[in-house]
Amino acid sequence: MKKIISFIICAPLVLASCSKSFIEKQPVSSVAVDVLYKTDKDFQDAVVGCYRTLQSxxxxxxxxxxLRGDDVEEQWTAALDLMRIDNFTADNSETVIASSWQNYYNLINRANTILDKIKDADVAVVKNKDRHIAEAEFLRAIAYFDLVRIxxxxxxxxAPxxxxxxxxxxxxxxDAIYNEVIIKDLLDAAGRLPAKYTGSDVGRATSxxxxxxxxxxxxxRKDFPKAEAVLQEVTTMGYALLPNYNxxxxxxxxxxxxxxxxDIEYEEGIGLGSIFTSNFCPFVAPVMTFYGVTGSTGNHGSPTAKLFAAFPDGDKRKDITVARGVTDANGVFTPLPAGFGMQAFTKKFMTPMKTSNDSRANWKVIRYADVLLMYAEALNENGxxxxxxxxxxxxxxxxGLTAYGDMPQATTREDIYLERRLELSYEGVRWFDLVRTGRxxxxxxxxxxxxxxxVFPLPLGQIQIMNDPSIFPQNEGYN
Incomplete structure (x- = not known):
């Protein structure tokens, strides 16, 4: 397979078995493409390469x-790149825009190669053929879903x-990408993937x-009948809310x-930790000591005053979602220092961490509370x-809030939107909810x-490489 030199980032053949279960093992040595895809383990390792791209x-x-939405802001003025994302002055030269494009197409290229190589594989040799196909499709669907939303x-x-x-x-x-890739991939993956895993495979994509x-x-896509049908299926699959949100x-x-x-899975101590604890923790001794956080921290991603105010009295989610300091075991509150560039932070990623940027905190892509609220939204829109x-x-x-009684459809709609805001803060949902609901x-x-x-601008490097606005124009307003 030829190496792609334009907007597709050719996937380096550095693949891993893993486990945090499955993400823990380190990469194996690089090998030639022609000899890589032979055994069941070859394909399993190749699929893990896709997961590893999502880790990045x-x-x-x-x-x-x-950060793009109304609940998180960048108060640390030294982080100019984050401030530009926050205040809508980001342009097509932003590093996060270029790296995201590369990461997603790296994953897509890996998934396409797996699907191309596995189609003629003998199931007697590649015994988990269906699962490998389904995982590659699932991960490719996530990549395209994020790409079109961004x-x-x-x-x-x-295909390669x-x-x-x-x-x-x-x-x-x-529309074509949704219909021809995203929806088709997820439908096929849902039919092939197992309902659950055991042992070292826990954490992989399921049906x-x-x-x-x-x-x-x-x-x-505002296809509320289909959303209702598939989300109703998920409510029958054995998931349940944890009693305690925290x-x-x-x-x-x-x-x-x-x-x-x-989740996107991370594990500390083996070079596969996340940056979330470092990123969101204030570089303030009382906070770092309280949570057992070692090393430098970023002071990024403060909750806005609007988010603080959105929580009703008695909402048990507020304390861990938004904070202006820490309260010790004796009930003594220590606020962030006056004049410190960051005046609020989220506790959602606070966990003991021995080394900078090496946290065990996962990123929650989707969880059951989200499903329940999406199902409620679909039901409401369907009358x-x-x-x-x-x-x-x-x-x-x-x-910890009093149950809602009977309400009209319009009121219920707004209450569902608010519930999503309070429930899913710092889980990558708010901005996309605002866009899809027209708010x-x-x-x-x-x-x-x-x-x-x-939408964001396309990366400048891709515009320059393609150099043909007739087939690869910049997004409107960003030229």
Whole structure:
């Protein structure tokens, strides 16, 4: 296979078996493509290469899903790149935009190669053929789903491609990518993937994860009947809310609990930790000591005053979501120092950490509370408001709040939107919720958003490499 030199980043053949279960083992040596895809383990290792690409990409996904929205802001003025994302002055030269494009197409290229090589594989040799196909499809679907939500129209590639052909491949319409790749991949993956794993495979994509993501896709497309149907299936698959919301963010406990559906998995101490604890922790001694955080920290991603104010009295989620200091075992509150550049932080990723940027905190891609709220939204939009309130209340009352009674459809819609805001802060959801529900401009115009900024600019490097606006134009407003 030729190495692709344009917008596709050719996947280095550095693959791993893993486990945190499956992400823990270190990469094996590079090998030639022609001899790599032979055995079941070859394909399993290749699939792990796709997961590892998401490990890199999701370290910064909060910049798209949270920082861009109204609940997170960059108060640390030295972080100019983050401030530009926050205040809508980012341009096509931003590092996070270029690296995200590369990461997603790296994953897509790896998945396409797996799917191309495995199609003729003998099931007697590749005994988990169906699972490998389904995992590659699931991960490719996530990559394309993120790409179209971040950039809009992008090149749609479903097979390995030569460098010459890559330079001729223009942008495909979002609708085509949803219909021809994202939805098809998730439907097929949902039918092939196992419902659960045991042992070292725990953490891999399941049929429940594929169906939950498909529900999110349908909701984004405003296909509420299909969203209702598939999300209803997920509610029958054995998932359940944890009784205590805060346990979701206690990383000393098993993260593969009843509410878990799909995370990006990280593990400390072996070079596979996340940056989340370092990123969001204030570089303030009382805070770092309280949580056992060692090394330098970033002071990034402060919750906004609007998010503080959005929590009603008695909401048990508030304390771990937003904070202005720490309270010790004796009840003594220590605020962040006056004049310190960061005046608020989230506790959702606070966990003991021995080395900078080496946290065990996972990134939650989708969990069961999200499914319940999406299902409630779909039911409500389909005119089944009383049923919608039932599922909304499962999440609402878990937070210690009084259950909603009968409400009209419009009121229920707004309450579901609010519940998603409070439940899923710092989980990469808020900005995309604002965009898909048509509320982004009203919310963000005061801080600089313009009409065309529902998507980000394409990376400057890709525009320059393609150098053909007839097939690869920059997004409107960013020229």
């Amino acid at each position: 990409q999701y370290q910064n996904f909060w910049q798209f899903g949270d 950039f809009g129209d992008v090149p749609m590639l479903t 491609i030569s460098s010459d052909d890559a330079l001729k491949k223009g942008r495909d319409k979002v 429940g994860a594929a169906k939950a993501m498909l529900g999110r896709v349908y909701l984004t 346990d979701l963010f206690d990383y000393t406990k098993d993260e593969h609990h009843s509410e878990y559906i799909f 089944k408001t009383p049923q919608a309130i039932t599922y909304l209340n499962q999440v609402h009352t878990r937070a 982004a401009l009203d919310s963000m115009k005061p801080v600089g958003m313009k009409t065309y900024m529902t």
